[in-house]
Structure formats: structure tokens, C-alpha cells
Amino acid sequence: MEYLKLNTGDQLPQLGYGFWKVDPQKIPSIVKQAVEAGYRHFDCACDYGNETEVGQGIASVLKEGQCQRDDLWLTSKLWNTFHAPEHVEEACKKTLHDLQVDQLDLYLIHFPISLKYVPIEKRYPPGWFFDPEAEHPKMETTPVPISETWQAMEELVDAGLVKNIGVSNFGTSLIRDLLSYARIRPAVLQIESHPYLTQEKLIRYCKEEEIAVTAFSPLGALSYLSLDMASQDDSVLTQPVVKAAAKQLGKTPAQIVLRWGVQRGTSIVPKTENPDRLIENISIFDFELTPGEMHAISSLNQNRRFNDPGDFAESAFNTFFPIYE
Template identity: 50%
Template sequence: MSPSPTLILGDGSEMPQIGMGTWKHYGAKAADAVYTGLQAGYRLIDGACDYGNEQGCGAGLRRAVEEGLVKRNDVWVVSKLWNTFHRKERVKEAVTRSLADWGVSYFDIYYVHFPISLAYVPPEERYPPGWFFDGESQVKHDPVPLRETWEALEELVDAGLIRHLGVSNMCSALLMDLLKYARVKPSVLQIEIHPYNVQTRAVEYAQSQGIAVTAYSSFGPLGFHELNMPKSLRTQSLFTHPVVSSVALAHDVTSAQVVLRWATQRGLAIIPKSDTKEQMLQNLRSEDLSLTEEEMSAISGLDVGLRFNDPADAFAGCHIFS
């Protein structure tokens, strides 16, 4: 398997352009998925505290390292700061817990998962904490400015616990504000991007500032079907959409490969989740495809600004208080 193409970050580091997502892989399944992904050729594993699977993912990485499949410094290990750890005195607690769960001494990229600060939930009470203060329906905000959180993360970069900082689910206006005071500038912006949510202006702005962009949920509604999200259930699958399927037929590839190549051909990094080694290999081979300008334009023309990972949906009907 040829190595994944890379994107050059602001400090000259080469980040793998095709990484492997881990959301909704749990326990032994998470361990097997990470091990199999590394075996298939992935060199970036995207995780998060909120996924509730970092111990499993770490077990898969450890197995691959112990068997000599990879070295630790071959792999970009990624995690994210959950919303309940935004206070400066909680940031290191979150990072060190995730490092211990992964069994590593540093993260290659560490994101602020959402620019939303929620009230702290002690890990002994519930971990990962999730969205709800009571574990059911109460959304309790905590008035912590992003600057406080970011400066605490910068200290962990200084300490060698984090190599690159990133931001996720952040709009351009907030990113503009962050860049005014950040001593350690974000290397990567990770946002929901697929043909139903193209995000042209957000991508252009981030790239103009030397910030790489990683697209998550590249397959649009598919990743949310198993959550029975109404918005996803009433949206046509990208894999069966005539625009995508006709391009796939023309190139004798899968619709998944078309959607992924549409993203990477825009200069985006991707982190698709796969359940089988065959799918993992197909996703990596999407780079062998070259779409025409007309095909790229037709796929981008599916854009309707449809976002599936929207906190406003999670908060609907909930009791929100500060």
C-alpha cells in the first residue's frame, strides 16, 4: 500500500490527508478497527474524549506498535477537548486522561471539539460527560471565554503534551477572533463537509490563513442513520444520488470513493470511518481517482447547507440554563 498523500501544515509538518475516523467504534471493535486501519496503511487516527472509546483505540495502537507494524512516531494520534473541560484548571485534566487512555505521551493534534463551554461533570460521576448536565436533558452552560481555554492548551503545547492545536465545529467569525490573540495558532480546522454542506467560504478563509481543513461526516446522512436522526432519515443517501452514482459509474469506482475524492481534490483532509478492511482499502484508493472540473462542479452543486451535527438539534426541547 502506497503511503497516504499529505497536507503541509504551517510548521512544515506533513499531516496524512486520509485518516481514519473512530466515532461509534467501541470496546474490542475500536481496538480491532484501529489495528486493522494501521495494517491497511492509515497513519492518522482521529479520536475524541466524547467518543467514549479511547481506551479501545489505544489498545489497537499498542498492539500494532508491539507487533512492529508501526512505530509510535509513524502515527498521528488525534483527540479532542470536550465541552465540560473548558475552564483553565480542567484542560490539563482532560488531556492527561485522554493520553492515559490512549497509552501515549503526546497528541499529534488536539482539537477544541466545540466552541461551547458546558458545566463541569466530575469523571467519577460520568465519563465521558456528554451534552447533558444530568445525563438526560439539562444543558448547563459555563461562561468560559475561548481565550481562557486556548491559553491553557498553549501551555500543554509548551510542555510537549500536544504537537498541534486544532479547532472543530468553529465558524469563520470565531476563528478570526481566535487568530487575533492565539500565541500558538491552530494548525487544522475540522468541520462537517460533504456535498450537501460544501462550506466553500469557510474552507477558503481557513486555507487563506494557512490552516488545513479536515472534513468529517464525508458521507453526509449515512453516519447519522444508526442514531435514527430524523434529518438524516429523510435525506437521500449520497451513494444513490444520480449525480454521484453517475460519476462512479463513469469511473468504475464506488460512490464512496467519488465523495471522498471530491473532498481531497479540494485540498481537504478526510477521516472516514470504516467497518471492514475492504472499505478501509477502498477509501485509501480514492486518491487514484481524478475527477473532471465538470464532475467536481456537479457534485458541489448538491449543496443545500445541510448540517447533521448541529448542537441546536441536540438541545431542542431541552431545559437550558447557565
């Protein structure tokens, strides 16, 4: 395993396991298999709807002595309905309870989107709709400045509930603004990034500001096929430059793309429910891509974003809500 040193001095494992869209019933055994395979970085979120099961898996591996709590890196994310300062600690403590731990290694603001508060006892995870039973359900926003949410995030660090804080799905302008008032600087930015969406300027900016970057959906379209947000034709794994590197190195196309992700200096959080691919995905630290191969794969960039609220919020949640434009 290779690591990224954060601006706090902590070490973030460069490869982790992402729990978005993972079947809750399979998660306890997946956690066990992942730990056995060498995974120590687990990427979670309230909105994924499976933190309780992740917690069961973590409790099991700790009880069996497969690893110690200090060996694990646990990330979770503040959901959109909990942006008001008075709800941030409540949301964090719910995640801690579900994961069965006393402290998170990293807590991120999931989106720069503030939605109306939904009490935990009413519906959890709250999702995107304010009232799913309404005649015409939609997202309903509430005006909460990011500065107020961030101050509450900082207080989680002060209280010892969280070691590091950061943001997700933010661009350079929002980060630059955040840095103007942050008492505790963001340690990590999590964004969608893969060979079709290289985000080189954003990653370069974060490097200059000593903010580590985690790439979600590092294999691109594969994460979105089941949601009809991508097709097999969108797969980067069939690109000739990827297949040629795989043949040259005796690796799979997926391993080539994941290696490209870590070799460019980001951490990555692929997911799979296949035990063989679980091992395949982590077996990317015994080879390197040449500068030519890295450049060729980066040149596949199309600025193709699969996870865009400006698209899916309108089609899935009856609300036009762009955040990247």
C-alpha cells in the same frame, strides 16, 4: 497517501479513520486492520467513549512492529466540560493515558460550547447532561471565554503534551477572533463537510489563514442514519452525478465522494466497521475527478447540516443551543 502541510510544518495525512460511534469492542481489531490497510491518521475524542480501546489497538500494533509511533497521527478533542483553564491539562492527560501515548499530534477544542465541569472520577466521558439523574436533566453552561481555553491549549504545546492545536465546529467569526489573540495559531479546523454541505467560504477563509481543514462525516447522511438524524433519501451516494462518475472511473459512489473531499484540499475522516469498506475508503489516491465532475458534485450543496447542536441539543438533551446562527 497524500498530505496537508500545516502551518507548523507538520504533515497531516489527508485520509484518516474516525472513531465516532464505533463499537468499543471492535476497535482493537479495527485499528490493526486499518494499519495493515495503510491508515496512519486516527481521529479520536473524549466524548466518543472509546479512547481506551483505541489505545489498546495502538499499543498492539506498536508492540508487533506494524508501524512506529512517529508514523501515526493521533487527533483527540477537548470536551465541553473541560474548557476552564485549570481543567484543560487534566483532560488532555486523561486522553493520553487512555491512548497509551506520551503526546498527541493534534488536540482540538471540540465545540465552542462550555459546560459545567464534571470530575473525571464522577463520570467519564462526561457527556452533555450535567446531571443525567435529575428529574429534568439538561445541559448546564458555564461562562469560560475561548481565549482562556486557548491559552491553556497553548500551554499543552509548551509542555510537550501536544504538537498541534486547533478547533472544531467553529465558524469564521470565532476563528477571526481567536486569531486576534492566539500566541500559537490554530493548525487545523475540523468541520462537517460533504457535497450537501460544502462550506466553501469557510474553507476558503481557512486556506487564506493557513489553517488546514478536516471534514468529518465526509459521506454525509450515512453517519446519521443510526441516530435517526437522517434517512436513506438523504444519501448523496444515489445522486446521478456521483453514480455517473463512479461508472466512468470504475469506482464506487463512496470512493467518488471521498475523492471529492481530498481533491478539494481537505483531509477527511470516514469511519466503517466493515473490513472491505476500510480498504475501499483508503483506495482513492489512484484516480482524479475532472474539473467538471468536481463542479457537478459541489453543485449538490444544500447547506444541509446533519450535526447541529441547534437541532439535536433540544431533542436529545432538553436544551435549545444554537451555535451556527
